[in-house]
Amino acid sequence: MGNTSSMLTQYDIEDVQEHCNGLFTQREIVSLYERFCQLDRNGKGFISADEFLSVPEFAVNPLSQRMLRMLDGLNFKDFVALLSVFSAKASFSHKLEFIFKLYDADGDGEVTRNDVLEVLQDLSGPFLSVEERQQVVNRAFEESGYSTGNTLTIEDFLKLWDKTGLKMEVEVPVD
Structure with missing residues (x-):
């Protein structure tokens, strides 16, 4: 899972699902992984602040600069954990x-x-x-x-x- 060009294994999916407290289905995790790979343009296995700013909705958010200090250098597991806060299932x-x-x-x-x-x-x-x-x-x-x-x-x-x-x-x- 460190290299974004690799595919997620069932073990990886279950590990990520556990890491985000089951707030995403396995299918959603695969979809998020595909999006993560698109954002990770340099293929290093993490997303930089600049890569986050390539998402238009994030770039125009008035709190984006505050969020960047929390987001810079996220690996896939942490990316999913961060997104889990926006899930309808999150507490x-x-x-x-x-x-x-x-x-x-x-x-x-x-x-x-x-x-x-x-x-x-x-x-x-x-x-x-x-x-x-x-x-x-x-x-x-x-x-x-x-x-x-x-x-x-x-x-x-x-x-x-x-x-x-x-x-x-x-x-x-x-x-």
Whole structure:
């Protein structure tokens, strides 16, 4: 499985399926492998940030730069594990852990008010002023029972988002 020109064995498929907690069928894994091989243009067995940016939907995503730090150098198993967060079968907490990592830019395990402001800047661009973004973040923290000086752990983050009805799903095309 290290060389993308090789074919997946039944063992490889089952290994990847276990690695992604069974969120993809064997047929979906084969389809994802074909897509992975297309993205891995140099055939080294991993996908670089530049190769990810070749996917139009990813390239135009306002959070793509944040995601790149999580994605650069993914092998096939990790590629499937990453995509599993977008599966309709993935748990809400699994999806939220991914979002938490996007917010936690420095990877210290905490999301600060400034982390949230930076994400809001990425999402809103020039449509919200600095003051408007600060008001949105301050209000969100206050309504959630946190002061603007608090940092949020993953547990806090899960509590805050628990009732949002968040949807993060993509369909894996199976040929």
